[in-house]
Amino acid sequence: MNITFEQPKIKESPNYLNIQYGWQSWLFTTDHKRIALLYLFSITAFFMIGGAFAVGMRLNLTSPHGLLFSPETYNKLFTMHGIIMIFFFLIPSIPAVLGNFLIPLMIGARDLAFPRINLLAGICIIGGVVAVAAVASGGVDTGWTFYAPFSTTYSNTHVIMTAVAVFVAGFSSILTGLNFIVTIHKMRAPGMTWFRLPLFVWSHYATSIIQVLGTPVVAITIVLLGLERLFHAGIFDPKLGGDPILFQHLFWFYSHPAVYIMILPGMGVISELITCFSHKAVFGYGFVAFSSVAIAILSFLVWGHHLFVSGQSMYAGMLFSLLSFMVAVPSAIKVFNWTATMYRGSISYDTPMLYAFGFIGLFTIGGLTGLFLATVAIDVLVTDTYFVLAHFHYTMVGGMVMAYLGGIHFWFPKITGRMYPEGWARFAALVVFVGFNLTFFPQFILGYLGMPRRYATYAPEFQSLNVLSSAGASILGVGYLIPMIYLAWAWNRGPRAPQNPWNAKGLEWEKSPSPPPTFNFDEMPVVTENAYNYGDESVHAAEARG
């Protein structure tokens, strides 16, 4: 018998993607880069599921009477939308995907400090599968906030199953934060001092502090909720001597800091993008770094601004209002520093930079309207209206999702070893920006006019703005689908990426090939200069141009 073996043609040098094949090599991997990709695909799936619920809501709201769904179904739609988007997409998004992939590369380490804990964290994201199972078996209708006593006593939907899902995902978050903290303390390459760390790493350090200190509280709160619902423990139910406002305190003790879990990593990405595409060092490195830590700490002191109208003492309300104003200061410092970084830089308008522009503008609107809401007298009027909805979508979708997309494009060559089509990418960034504003700006007006959130129907005079918002949402949806298509295409067919396509600074670009080998560096890097040492030539060139 004549057997001929054909040698497979080796096109690529060995890297983390082609070193091993087969599903076990992915599901049981301890390589932080492969785990990052596992997260990438799972949270993309969750994003699409959460997005589908949003489509349902926006369709329903094209008619004042509710086009498609009963109020009961609508309640489930916004609940599942919120839970999936927040706990299974936004919280893991940048930390678990980009942070996981990049932190070891950026600090010059071979992996995270605890690779197996990282895998465990990755597996915990299947909490999301439990959540989806809860949806499939009938859904849940408490809102993503699970307020007692509705969640503990009255709701007859799958509260417990959803709570378990969130609980499990919480462990993913805690373990990731723990891993990052230890890694950043212990695994830095020689010469990589704290003040040479890229700002992306600083912002992840701050995020990790919140994850480790805050998430256990929400985990315990969920356990208490379960005890109350199953065994009538009497913690939140006033009939049994409990206090429903205690639930809100405990919930927001985590969930306000959690909004900074959702924005700080985005701010880290933006710092990297702005400096790279301005070809200039970040203005005021120390301020940007410490403002991340300041945000992490202050974010724990403001949660009561979610309780202004829920029976919290007026004096506590005043205190929380004051403190909420303070948390805007470090956020503003970042925005000013990014702007100052661009000043006299030689700016190029590649796709990641377009997303960074989008982030700065939209996050500023989101943050400033946060200050409106932190003013008790205004909040009393607009709380639980579309104004709040617009506020947090400007921060979370206009901020974090923009940063996520910008970061995915920026590091796509590093992650996949391929380039994406720049023309399509810029076009999509524009579509996302336009679609986003059409969707959410009308909601500021609607809320200001008094349209309450979380209802399936509304007064007829609000219809035109609602239709506008729904139309914008369809544009936004297209804006998200286009990148999914061309990125998937580029991953297989795109032109090969060089090691450092953007001429960026940073170990991941300068010292590691695209895609990186399993242990990141062929030889251990030694760091001899500060971050973002772009030199002054580019700036001088810009000055010469006038």
Next chain:
Amino acid sequence: MTHSIVPAKVYAGVWAVLIALTFTTVAVSKLELGEYNFIAAMTIAVIKGTLVVTFFMNLKQSSSMIRLFVAAGLFWLAIMFVFVLSDYFSRGWQPLGQWW
């Protein structure tokens, strides 16, 4: 990281104390002390927690960095209690009226 070896006697001793405290908790709960029942139970729980962290989790032998992190955790817990209680204690206060 360097761990100095802790003699097994220490672990056994701490374990015995923990068990004894558990029985104390049960015993105290049988007494009618009013709200002091709660305070006693919590005090014992805190002592037990401290023992576990100090000996079983080796805080005693740990670096000052680790101690800093433990302190931070406790500080955060304190933030939670202080602010939540600031609400509870001031809930009954009357508005000041026009005081300027």
